[in-house]
Amino acid sequence: MENTLDTLRNNAVVASGTHVFYTSEDEVPFVPTGQLYVICADDADPEKCQQLLEEHNLEFIEARGERKFIVQVTSESENPIKTAQSLQQSPLITVAEPDLATFGKLKVFTTPLDSLLRDQWHLRNTGFHRGTSQGFLKGADARVIDAWESSQTLGSPGVIVAVIDDGFDLSHPEFVGNGKVVAPRDFTRNSLDPQPDFLQEDWHGTACAGVAVGNANSSGIVGAAPSCRLMPVRWGRDLSDREIENWFGYVREQEAWLVSCSWGAAANYFPLSTRAFDAIAQCAREGRNGLGCVICFAAGNSNHNINDPTSRTLDGFAIHPDVIAVAACTSRDQRSNYSNYGKEISICAPSSGSGGWGITTSDVIGQYTDRNGNQREAGYSIGAYTNDFGGTSSACPLVAGICALILSIKPQLTAAQVKELIQRTARRIGDPASYDNQGHSMFYGYGCIDTASAVKALLS
Missing domain, CATH: 3.40.50.200 (Peptidase S8/S53 domain)
Incomplete structure (x- = not known):
């Protein structure tokens, strides 16, 4: 699956390739947008926070305060879910949430298949x-x-x-x-x-x-x-x-x-x-x-x-x-x-x-x-x-x-x-x-x- 996804990502006509996630058996999809909301701990050293985000190859998108940021994964980053999970393990970070787009239960209209x-x-x-x-x-x-x-x-x-x-x-x-x-x-x-x-x-x-x-x-x-x-x-x-x-x-x-x-x-x-x-x-x-x-x-x-x-x-x-x-x-x-x-x-x-x-x-x-x-x-x-x-x-x-x-x-x-x-x-x-x-x-x-x-x- 990873190899296939990498192949698709390398194709010039593909703008983005990502996994689709589910939270239950209801088949409602959640798709990572590539952005994460990150809050650094109040006592965290700003330089160490900077280093941590660089290690994950993240790009700053927006600041929501001195310690709150919206960041974006890059081509060198792991997928947003793995990146968020890794950041959550650090004592420097209190919040690391991936932005997940969901669309409700997809009910794509199809013409009825009734036999007659x-x-x-x-x-x-x-x-x-x-x-x-x-x-x-x-x-x-x-x-x-x-x-x-x-x-x-x-x-x-x-x-x-x-x-x-x-x-x-x-x-x-x-x-x-x-x-x-x-x-x-x-x-x-x-x-x-x-x-x-x-x-x-x-x-x-x-x-x-x-x-x-x-x-x-x-x-x-x-x-x-x-x-x-x-x-x-x-x-x-x-x-x-x-x-x-x-x-x-x-x-x-x-x-x-x-x-x-x-x-x-x-x-x-x-x-x-x-x-x-x-x-x-x-x-x-x-x-x-x-x-x-x-x-x-x-x-x-x-x-x-x-x-x-x-x-x-x-x-x-x-x-x-x-x-x-x-x-x-x-x-x-x-x-x-x-x-x-x-x-x-x-x-x-x-x-x-x-x-x-x-x-x-x-x-x-x-x-x-x-x-x-x-x-x-x-x-x-x-x-x-x-x-x-x-x-x-x-x-x-x-x-x-x-x-x-x-x-x-x-x-x-x-x-x-x-x-x-x-x-x-x-x-x-x-x-x-x-x-x-x-x-x-x-x-x-x-x-x-x-x-x-x-x-x-x-x-x-």
């Missing part, structure tokens, strides 16, 4: 996934991995994403460990266990939650904000005012930061009642200690206008002024053929669609016996993951996860400021003629959500 991350083209589209370039366009993504790298974060555990949906497999590896799940609730069973009803094929919520906050645990998939926490809320038996008040009141009271809603009314024409409107508004404006909960709603998959009363199409949830209405685009930066549209669309986000690919995310695990007595595999696909999730159902939690990442970086933003930020930093896709003078498109909102640009705007 390579298939999650919506986070970073390289143009080649799943063994082919067909159906992919490099850069047709949400720029999530770029944002992780520039911000050096995967999100904060202090940020809680509520997902209101049909059920959640909380035993799934993507949602276990370190207090990942916060305040689970089932409004159908009136319990604290929002597990899926297998006979109802409640696979949707587990897939949505994975897109938003699936763990970075070296296996499976990764959510857009994997270090943020999940509040899983299983919806009630119907879409009444009372239920809507219960759901949004609950997530507000339980201090969710964001709410992801990949659902809407079955009716094509569904104006919100005053009670439902106010319940969402109160959550969006008064939640998070007055900063407001960021609420994302899927625009829907019927390829119709979300606010066209003359054609009897109206989605009261998506057009609520306090929510982020999310449309879908494909792995080739094209509009998803099914995606609803309208003047209230805020943003679009990568998902499935004609000519493109589906989304890889978490899936319900297990087997069950169906109503005909047949043994079935739970979930959309066999196993713990599916490659075929999609619709605005997938685009919505992606936006929610991205907003969670944004709030992890700047938690003092209001819900309205988060909405404005992602709209302002979105990248335009599709036909330029579809955008108006304010930069808004009926089909894409303000464009495809660009996480890297939003984070860059925050960091600057």
Whole structure:
């Protein structure tokens, strides 16, 4: 080791070479700077002190009094630790302390190594996934991995994403460990266990939650904000005012930061009642200690206008002024053929669609016996993951996860400021003629959500 270090020191490109020291097994490094703080004894002969320091080939840097000095090792000195130890043995010296720079526990950011991350083209589209370039366009993504790298974060555990949906497999590896799940609730069973009803094929919520906050645990998939926490809320038996008040009141009271809603009314024409409107508004404006909960709603998959009363199409949830209405685009930066549209669309986000690919995310695990007595595999696909999730159902939690990442970086933003930020930093896709003078498109909102640009705007 000494020979190697000496060789490095003799190289012209090396300014300094030194050992790294540890005080315990916590792996926190201490690096000598080369300086020492030396105090000579009150009764020490100054000439003998001078001689001692010369013997160790030390150079004076600064005097802190008649007998207190900062000195620097030279090329002829032993390393600072050995020099300090030697000086401490002398009766002429009362203090000989090496200057040690420490940096806390070094947590160098690395991109997650989860095995299915390579298939999650919506986070970073390289143009080649799943063994082919067909159906992919490099850069047709949400720029999530770029944002992780520039911000050096995967999100904060202090940020809680509520997902209101049909059920959640909380035993799934993507949602276990370190207090990942916060305040689970089932409004159908009136319990604290929002597990899926297998006979109802409640696979949707587990897939949505994975897109938003699936763990970075070296296996499976990764959510857009994997270090943020999940509040899983299983919806009630119907879409009444009372239920809507219960759901949004609950997530507000339980201090969710964001709410992801990949659902809407079955009716094509569904104006919100005053009670439902106010319940969402109160959550969006008064939640998070007055900063407001960021609420994302899927625009829907019927390829119709979300606010066209003359054609009897109206989605009261998506057009609520306090929510982020999310449309879908494909792995080739094209509009998803099914995606609803309208003047209230805020943003679009990568998902499935004609000519493109589906989304890889978490899936319900297990087997069950169906109503005909047949043994079935739970979930959309066999196993713990599916490659075929999609619709605005997938685009919505992606936006929610991205907003969670944004709030992890700047938690003092209001819900309205988060909405404005992602709209302002979105990248335009599709036909330029579809955008108006304010930069808004009926089909894409303000464009495809660009996480890297939003984070860059925050960091600057």
